[in-house]
Amino acid sequence: MCMKSIQAPNAVVMIRPHHFCPNPQTAADNSFQSVDQxxxxQEIAIRARDEVTTAASMLEAAGVKVRVFDDFSENETPDSVFPNNWFSTHAGGHIALYPMYSPNRRRERRTDVIDMLKSQYRVQDVIDYSGLEYDGIFLEGTGAMVLDHIDRVAYTARSNRANPVALERFCTHFNFEPMAFHSTDMHxxxxxxxxxxxxxxxxxxxxxxxxxxxxLRRDEMVHRLQQTGREVIALTEAQINEFGGNALELNTKAPEQTTRVLAMSARAAASLxxxxxxxxxxxAQILPIAIPTIELAGGSVRCMLAGIHLSARN
Structure with missing residues (x-):
């Protein structure tokens, strides 16, 4: 048993797509995407929908509150299953909306999700960065940034989806220190x-x-993480290709004490x-979730989960 952690939310938003397909607009720079011929x-879409339903049920059974929204749009929002890219929530009642690189991903933003958060949780403000899209400036949420909520550091791999101007604005508004670095694959x-x-x-x-x-940057990152008392587990590129790094720690709901789970795909868990x-x-207990169809789109379990770091209303 372990005490509740501010790093790990105990509730998430998920989007269940009814017309899922890998996004053709993101294939050029997402080397994790693949094709199933x-x-x-139709079979792929049905299977992806069912994978989200099963994943939500598994998280609920583990004690995580899951708020599921359905996406019935056809071919307009192929990546809607990954909501963590267009919004994030933060302790103190704050929400951020993000500028998205691919034009069809900008249609994923939906007011009903934000309205639910306002009605069920204590929200003070919504900071909307989406207007930066018109200037060609993008920052795709907690896909582009991995946030250390304890040490207040925003670790960010440099890419066309993580503009330094937007990163600086986010860090100023939300009291994070930006830690940008280069990261490349074997090619x-x-x-x-x-x-x-x-x-x-x-x-x-x-x-x-x-x-x-x-x-030097790599050593600095390891040092910062170890300063917080964390053990750093080095993953290989082979494990990354199995989505071994795409995981999210979650608190399970309990009045005082809680266990934590690490949600990741079955494929990722098998690579450890x-x-x-x-x-x-x-x-943390490892919670492996099988989502092979959704992983065709180049993302995995963590991408499917938009953590709710807000205080619930009574």
């Missing part, structure tokens, strides 16, 4: 989102250290080494 588009291509190579939990962090070429699992399981 063995199933029809030298920038990693499109930070949260595929990095996960920060309460007592540990998963990081693809070999994919950060700047040794025994010694890595041992470190994680000292403070």
């Amino acid at each position: 063995t199933r029809s588009a 030298g291509r920038p990693v499109y989102h930070t949260n595929v190579i990095m996960c920060i939990a309460t007592e540990f962090a998963l990081v693809a250290l070999d994919m950060i070429p700047d040794a 080494l025994p010694e890595q699992r041992a470190i994680i399981e000292k403070s």
Whole structure:
């Protein structure tokens, strides 16, 4: 048993798509996307919808509050299953809305999600950065940034989806220190989102250290994470290709004490080494969720979960 952590939310928003497909507008810079030619588009869409339903049920059974919204749009919002990119919530009653790189991803923003948060949680303000899209400035939420809510650091892999101007504005408004770094795959291509190579939990962090070429920056990141008492688990690029870094720690609901779970895909969990699992399981139970269809879009479980760091209304 462990006390509740400010790093790990106990509630999430999920979007259940009814016409899911990998996004053609993001394929050029998302090397994690893939194509399934063995199933029809309808079969893929139905399976993705069912994977979200099952994932939500598994999280609820583990003690996480899940608020599911359905997306019935056809071909307009292929990546809607990944809501963590267009909004985030923060302790003290704050919400951020983000500028999205791909034009069809900008249509994912929806007022009913924000209205639910305002009605069910204590919200003081909504800071909307989406207007930066008109200036070609993008910052795709907690995909582009991996936030350390304890040490107040926003770890950000440089890419066309993480503009330094937007990052600086966010950090100023939300009291984070920006920690930007270069990250590349084996072909030298920038990693499109930070949260595929990095996960920060309460007592540990998963990081693809070999994919950060700047040794000084890499050492600085490890030092900062270790200063908070976390164990740094180095992931290989092979594990990253299995979405091993795309995970989110969650609190389970309990009046005073709680256990924590680390939500990740079954594929990602299978990539972990025994010694890595041992470190994680000292403070969080691994919750493997099978989402092979959704992973065709180049994201995994963490991308599907928009954490709610707000105080619930009575």
